[in-house]
Amino acid sequence: MLLRWFKQLHWPLIFAMAGLIGIGTVFIHSASHYDTTSYITRQLFWTGVGLAVLLMVPMFGYRTFLSLGPVFYFVVLVMLLWVDIAGAHRLGAQRWIALGPFALQPSEFAKLATVIALANFLGERSPREGQLGTIIIALIIVFIPLAMIVKQPDLGSSLLFMPMIGVLFFLWGIRKRYFIYATAIGGVAAPLLWKFLKPYQKKRILVFLDPNQDPLGAGYTAIQAKIAVGSGGLFGKGYMAGTQSQLQFVPEHHTDFIFCVLGEEWGFFGSLILLVCYAFLFRAMFQIMEATTDIKARLLIAGIAAVTISQLFINIGMTFGIMPITGITLPFVSYGGSSLVASTFAMGLILSVHKERSIF
Amino acid sequence: MRTRLFIGACYLGLMGLASGLFYTQVFQGERYRNISEKNRIRLIPLEAPRGRVFDSKKNILVTNRPSFDVVAAPEDISPQIFPLLSKLLKIPESELRRRVKSKREYRFAPAMVEEDIPKELAFQIEERRAELPGIMIRVSSMRYYPYGETASHIIGYIGKINEGEYQKLDRERYGMNSVIGRAGLEKIYDGELRGWRGGKQVEVNAKGEMVKVLREKYPEPGKDLTITIDLEFQKRIMQIIKGDHASVAVLDLDSQNLMAMASRPAFDPNAFVQPGRAKDRAHLLKDEEAPLMDRGISSAYPPGSVFKLVTAIAGLETGKITPNTRFVCNGSFRLNSGSRPFHCWNHQGHGSLNLYEALERSCNVYFYNVASRLSPEDIARYARELGLGEKMKLDATNISPGLVPDSAWKTKKIKAKWYQGETLTFGIGQGYLLTTPLQILRLVSIIAKNGQHVEPRFVVEENPERVEDRVEIREENIKVIKRGMLHVVESPYGTGQLARVDFTQLAAKTGTAQAPPNKAHSWMTGFFPYNAPKIAFVVFVEHGGSGGITAARIVKDMLKVWRDMYAPQMV
Known part of the structure; x- marks a missing residue:
């Protein structure tokens, strides 16, 4: 019985994920060892919670969660509303819900809930019947949480919704011309969206285009992050010996800028190890995706993969200047309970897809 | 098909990140490493x-x-x-x-x-x-x-x-x-x-x-x-010349070390340090009395009769006179019957004098006679031999070289011919000639040491380069000058009698340099004891009047201080 349960798990995925969490823990320690708050203990606790979630989700089966999609979606909307009304302010934005000693970040769960809801919704509609109605409803499903996240404001998280919906439509089978229209409309709308951005967000984007415009102000983080990663060189400055991060030239180095610590202390070599871990994770996800015939499952995995790769791209990209600075976590690596539990939950769903692949 | 495309895009994205990191970390690593060092290290x-x-x-x-x-x-x-x-x-x-x-x-x-x-x-x-x-x-x-x-x-x-x-x-x-x-x-x-x-x-x-x-x-x-200056001695000399515009320097002849080098008016160097004293600084820099200027070295004056020592040496060395050559002074001197008279300070005249008596009484007419037998080049040569007209090698700033004129100099600078009458004024230390008090001190020190070179100093170097050569003046002629200088103080006719002291035999020469329209500059320089000179000195008082009075009184006060401080040790 136990052996069978063991065999049903997709071990490459679990190993890749464990590797990432391991690297994350190591660098959270490096980034916060002098802090009075013990981030590492908390992270270990959340790793435990995440592991439990990871193993429990397949017991219920992903179908349960898919059919519960609308419920999750609704709960997340309530949480986002709650953040808006009574959320905790941190760093100029309202993104957290205080739950006793913890702070819950609903936007982390909103991404997943939206993917589940969309996969469930799109999976039920055939792309061969009138596409327009489906597309509009799907867009509405995305738009509501997106608008609420933009309002927080959480520019980074909201940015992730674009590739997510794009990938899901694309794999669902959207007509090419709709895809082209959407891209065109997006291109036209982007300058209009500029008006809705808060001043600091505008500044971030301007500074992204030219960090030296304000080297001690808005550009400071971008420059310091790049110095941190770049100064790591081939093999890095040694564990816990990164001057840029240890001396706090790079802010938020245990959460959003954790990659700076790794890049500086382990150099290109360490960065490559991390990327290889991610590559293995994606490989496992894609294997599972290709092995299932359930369209909903395929869309679910594709959505999760799209969000994960986007997060990866933005988070690492901003440290060496190809992406603007936004507050996005590095999945499995950054410190943060919400991020970790949401990610392991997503992996649990994928494991469940793997377990139930043989039904057909 | 679409799935493949998506998967491909994902892997491509990962590879893009890897290559971006490779560029940043490996290609530009060195550059960022330097920046990060500058970031954290401060001097x-x-x-x-x-x-x-x-x-x-x-x-x-x-x-x-x-x-x-x-x-x-x-x-x-x-x-x-x-x-x-x-x-x-x-x-x-x-x-x-x-x-x-x-x-x-x-x-x-x-x-x-x-x-x-x-x-x-x-x-x-x-x-x-x-x-x-x-x-x-x-x-x-x-x-x-x-x-x-x-x-x-x-x-x-x-x-x-x-x-x-x-x-x-x-x-x-x-x-x-x-x-x-x-x-x-x-x-x-x-x-x-x-x-x-x-x-x-x-x-x-x-x-x-x-x-x-x-x-x-x-x-x-x-x-x-x-430094070689004796603070106590310096302090007491500064006290003597308080209120004057004067310079006093005293040299130990054996070591060539300056024991005192005082100049008035002086300044408080603290004014240049204390930030609250900006007003004092401005005042010092603008003051017409030039308190920042060391009158001993930074400004040159006509030496007046003190220079007769040089004229005498030039006359003796060139053989134009002997110590016993006599000239008659009846109060004035004419180059020829048509020219204007050059007066002696004593309008009654000194009568017939030999060189010793001429030095003792500082007779102008005697030295007009000597100068009229010399060329300006002759006088200039011995003036330069005795160190006039050149910057001293003293560890001080703003050292004036003074000026020793000759006909070539006049042609070049003033674009005019040298007149013979100018040789006469040159011979009594007037005219174009300018010397600093410290130059006069060196001159008298060379005489005191029978022609040996002297280079006064107040900082002793660890490995001094002592050149033990002497001036090109015969010792017998210098001895004549020294005897004349003894008479200046010791003789009842001497111009420097006011400086006479009972504890040592002083040899000196006074000078009263005309500086119209103001009062004359007052000079006195000399050495003691006469037989075995140990100390040389110079006293200069800007517009102080008669050298035999103003300067001589200061010399006497200075000698008393010297006796109080050093005489017991010398016995």
């Missing part, structure tokens, strides 16, 4: 204390004292401190703001708000620290001259270096707020007195707070300097 310079200056008896002439400075860390300052600080320091708020924002030597260096405040005020500020965030009291080392103007011209003064100098000079030795010698020993020995700046290489965090000291180099204090 905090530490000033080296300046070397002290001692007199010949190991008394401290120049030292350093603690100065309480108000400094600010502009990063920590909040605007509400300005009213209180303004009240405490009595400086307008706008000025305080300007000082806090002024340029600093390195990032996070404290800004200087006010230097050298009274100790009590420093304590007051220290007590109210809680109300003054970002303001601190720092103790630094400040130059201090305990004896004020006593040896001010020798010591000189210092000043803050300016922006241009800072850019040019060695950072290991000069900081943005460093001081530098501006005159005197402070300037000439700046390289020795100034030590080597130390520094702390510290690691700082992003807020600029020090995390740890990486390396520390202690500053190397400057070298102390000992």
